[in-house]
Amino acid sequence: MIKVAKHDKLLRPLVAPMSHSRTIFPWRRLLLRCYSQGKAQLKINGADYETNPEFTNVSGNILKLSDRSLHLKPSHPIGILRKQIEDKLNSTSNAYCLYNNFRPVVTVEENFDSLGFPPDHPGRSKSDTYYVNNKHLFRTHTSAHEMECFGNILGFSANSAPKDPTDKHGFLISADVYRRDEIDRTHYPVFHQMEGAHIWKRSQEPVAEGREPLHIQKLRADLLKLKNQLQDESNNLVVHDDTSLDGNPKQDFMSDIEVDLCSQHLKRSIELLVAQVFNKKLESMGTKQSENQLKVRWIKAYFPWTAPSWEIEVFWQGEWLELCGCGLVREQVLLNAGYEPNNTVGWAFGLGLDRIAMLLFEIPDIRLFWTLDERFHSQFSEGTISKFKPYSKYPGTVRDVAFWLPQKQDCAIIHENDLMEIVREMAGDLVESVKLIDNFVHPKTGKQSLCYRINYQSMDRNLTNEEINQIQESVRQELVHQYNVTLR
Numbered sequence: 001m002i003k004v005a006k007h008d009k010l011l012r013p014l015v016a017p018m019s020h021s022r023t024i025f026p027w028r029r030l031l032l033r034c035y036s037q038g039k040a041q042l043k044i045n046g047a048d049y050e051t052n053p054e055f056t057n058v059s060g061n062i063l064k065l066s067d068r069s070l071h072l073k074p075s076h077p078i079g080i081l082r083k084q085i086e087d088k089l090n091s092t093s094n095a096y097c098l099y100n101n102f103r104p105v106v107t108v109e110e111n112f113d114s115l116g117f118p119p120d121h122p123g124r125s126k127s128d129t130y131y132v133n134n135k136h137l138f139r140t141h142t143s144a145h146e147m148e149c150f151g152n153i154l155g156f157s158a159n160s161a162p163k164d165p166t167d168k169h170g171f172l173i174s175a176d177v178y179r180r181d182e183i184d185r186t187h188y189p190v191f192h193q194m195e196g197a198h199i200w201k202r203s204q205e206p207v208a209e210g211r212e213p214l215h216i217q218k219l220r221a222d223l224l225k226l227k228n229q230l231q232d233e234s235n236n237l238v239v240h241d242d243t244s245l246d247g248n249p250k251q252d253f254m255s256d257i258e259v260d261l262c263s264q265h266l267k268r269s270i271e272l273l274v275a276q277v278f279n280k281k282l283e284s285m286g287t288k289q290s291e292n293q294l295k296v297r298w299i300k301a302y303f304p305w306t307a308p309s310w311e312i313e314v315f316w317q318g319e320w321l322e323l324c325g326c327g328l329v330r331e332q333v334l335l336n337a338g339y340e341p342n343n344t345v346g347w348a349f350g351l352g353l354d355r356i357a358m359l360l361f362e363i364p365d366i367r368l369f370w371t372l373d374e375r376f377h378s379q380f381s382e383g384t385i386s387k388f389k390p391y392s393k394y395p396g397t398v399r400d401v402a403f404w405l406p407q408k409q410d411c412a413i414i415h416e417n418d419l420m421e422i423v424r425e426m427a428g429d430l431v432e433s434v435k436l437i438d439n440f441v442h443p444k445t446g447k448q449s450l451c452y453r454i455n456y457q458s459m460d461r462n463l464t465n466e467e468i469n470q471i472q473e474s475v476r477q478e479l480v481h482q483y484n485v486t487l488r
Helices: 009-015 026-036 060-065 077-093 142-154 214-233 256-284 331-336 353-361 366-370 416-430 465-483
Strands: 002-005 041-044 047-050 096-099 105-107 136-138 170-178 190-201 237-240 294-303 306-316 319-329 344-352 397-404 411-414 431-441 448-456
Touching (some): 077 214, 077 353, 142 170, 142 190, 190 214, 190 353, 214 256, 256 294, 256 306, 256 319, 256 344, 256 353, 319 331, 344 353, 353 366, 397 465, 448 465
Antiparallel strands (some): 002 411, 105 136, 170 190, 397 448, 431 448
C-alpha cells in the first residue's frame, strides 16, 4: 500500500493546461481528447459511453485488448481449451446453452449489486476494477451474466422481452474478464473465465405411491449416463472424494437425496472435463491413459453463491494443482434469477482458462497469449493440445525506481495495483514483472522509502536502452505527478 495526498491528482490534467515538460498518462490523454472534442465519450466495442472524471480509469491498453476475444479463436490455446470443455460437457446430454459473445462492458448492477456484493467490498474499488463511468465497468467475472443466463432457461431476461424457455437445463459462459492486478508471468489485466450451471425443476405432478418424484428420477438417470461415460472414457482416473458435510453444510431447502444426487452429478461432470483435457495432454506426450493414473481429489471450500462447496485438485508433475471451484447453487441466487421458491435445485462451477492453458500447453509467460507474433500462433491448431516451443529468449533489462512517500497528515492510502497500472500503461507488454524489493523507514525522520524493481523484457524482439530509459523516466515522472513522491 502507498500513501498519497487525498486530493485527486488524477483529475488535475483535466482542468490544468498541459505542460510539454512532463509526460501525460496515456489514458488521461485519451480523456483530454474526449473533453476537448466536446463529447466526453468513449467508444467501446461499437457502443458510446459517457466518461465520468471521478470514476473513469480505463486505460488505453485495456481499450486495445477489449475486442481481441481470444476465447473465440479456434486455434488459440484459450479457444482450444474452451471448445474441448464445452464439447465434453455437452457430449452426454447436450444440456448446456453456450454463451461466448457477451461484450465486456457491463453495469455495476450486473457485476456487483445483483450478486450481493456489499457496498464496501474491495472488488468495487477503483484500484481493483476498470470503470468506464459510475454506472459501467469492464466485467471482473463471468458471473456478471449469470442472472441473464438463468433467466433465459426460464424464458425471460432482465435485459430483454419475454421469450420461449430454452429446452436446455444448464449453461456455459466463457469470456474475457478484467482486473487491475500485480505484474508477473502469471498475472495479466485481462484473463479468461468459464462458468457453468445445471438445474432441475422440482416436479409438481403427483407420482404413484412408492415412486420417487420425477426430478429425482431425472437426476438419477442423468447421473447414470455420466458414470457410464466416465467408466468408458477415463479408466485412468483415480478419485479421492470427500463426501462428508461436516463444516460444509447443506441448505435447508434441499432434501438429503437432492444434495447427494446433485453433488454426485456436479463432481462427475467436473471429473469428466478434467479427464478430457489432461488425457489429451497425456496423448500429446505419447503416454497411454492405461499407463498413467490421473489422480484427483475433492477439497471442502466456501463460496458466496454455493453451499455445500468444493474445489477439485489434480496431481500433476509432482504437486497438487487447484483447477476449479464449485458447489450447489444457493437458494437466494435462484430466487434473484426469478425462480419460484422451493422450485429448483442445481449446481454451478467456475474456472480460469488461462492457468489451465498455460499448464497444458507449457506456456511460460501469460503475455504470450496476447502476442501478435505469428511464431506463436502458428504452433497451435484447432482441437489439439501441443507443447509450446520457445522461438527465442530475448534478453531483459532491469531498472529500479525508488522514492520517499510524502509526509502529510491528509494522506489517503491507495493500492499497489495503481502503481502497477502506471508501469503497465507506460510499458505495455514490455514489462515482465514489478516487485517491491525494499521498504525502509528512516529512524530519525520517520519518512518511508519504497523501491520497486522493474524487469523489462519483450517476448518478440530486442529492447534498446534508449527506449527503456524513456519508459523508465515516464514511470518516474508519473509517480511524482500523481502521488507527490520524492524520487531517490
